[in-house]
Amino acid sequence: xxxxxxxxxxxxxxxxxxxxxxxxxxxxxxxxxxxxxxxxxxxxxxxxxxxxxxxxxxxxxxxxxxxxxxxxxxxxxxxxxxxxxxxxxxxxxxxxxxxxxxxxxxxxxxxxxxxxxxxxxxxxxxxxxxxxxxxxxxxxxxxxxxxxxxxxxxxxxxxxxxxxxxxxxxxxxxxxxxxxxxxxxxxxxxxxxxxxxxxxxxxxxxxxxxxxxxxxxxxxxxxxxxxxxxxxxxxxxxxxxxxxxxxxxxxxxxxx
Ligand SMILES: C[S@@+](CC[C@H](N)C(=O)[O-])C[C@H]1O[C@@H](n2cnc3c(N)ncnc32)[C@H](O)[C@@H]1O
Numbered sequence: 001x002x003x004x005x006x007x008x009x010x011x012x013x014x015x016x017x018x019x020x021x022x023x024x025x026x027x028x029x030x031x032x033x034x035x036x037x038x039x040x041x042x043x044x045x046x047x048x049x050x051x052x053x054x055x056x057x058x059x060x061x062x063x064x065x066x067x068x069x070x071x072x073x074x075x076x077x078x079x080x081x082x083x084x085x086x087x088x089x090x091x092x093x094x095x096x097x098x099x100x101x102x103x104x105x106x107x108x109x110x111x112x113x114x115x116x117x118x119x120x121x122x123x124x125x126x127x128x129x130x131x132x133x134x135x136x137x138x139x140x141x142x143x144x145x146x147x148x149x150x151x152x153x154x155x156x157x158x159x160x161x162x163x164x165x166x167x168x169x170x171x172x173x174x175x176x177x178x179x180x181x182x183x184x185x186x187x188x189x190x191x192x193x194x195x196x197x198x199x200x201x202x203x204x205x206x207x208x209x210x211x212x213x214x215x216x217x218x219x220x221x222x223x224x225x226x227x228x229x230x231x232x233x234x235x236x237x238x239x240x241x242x243x244x245x246x247x248x249x250x251x252x253x254x255x256x
Pocket of ligand 1: 008011012015016026029030033054055056057058059060061077078079080083101102103104118119120121124125216
């Protein structure tokens, strides 16, 4: 793989360190992968489709979808070597290829897949519109690019608490639904819908520890970290519990 940017190096390290815990702890990600799989299973795809998965993690989407795509030829990929190793272990005996690959720089032949899918990966991309164009080139005519991703309306409770104490959250800036709608590659049709998933945590420590455990804690590097005093103020607001809402966009792009 070519040299990784600093964000990608950080992501590969964070998700790599989380690879063992991820499979049992990443409950929202498992739920979103299963919701995405239901949407993909409802599409009319080529018989025995050639499937590329970007950012496979430990394999939630593959395991949720493979039974509905009998005879599909799968290539699972992820930026993190440790995630790929962990996913490989869950694939034992199944006819699927797997490789380390940066989904923003795929080195694969054009028009070679009938389905490209990714669950909760694209919110980490550095240039999503450009990457969607690149991935669209890998689709055969009639193929589908289907993904779930977090939107800007995610974690309102966390952002509001920052605002109330005069701070800014270091959670990455995700695209709005309007931004996503504008990203459809030319000549392709896009449909999208959005769903929320709320999760309660005992307090903010428990919420942050959970994110760290599953590797999703990588902050927006352009935002200065909170001072210890501001952090204490923030955490105290959630001594009695916190509910965190993930807003997830499900997007289908079809190549004519
Ligand atoms: C939140 S996890 C989701 C994993 C899996 N799709 C799931 O549903 O559980 C994000 C995954 O995306 C991978 N990832 C992040 N940036 C990536 C990139 N540029 N190319 C490929 N994978 C990437 C991470 O290594 C991690 O495994």
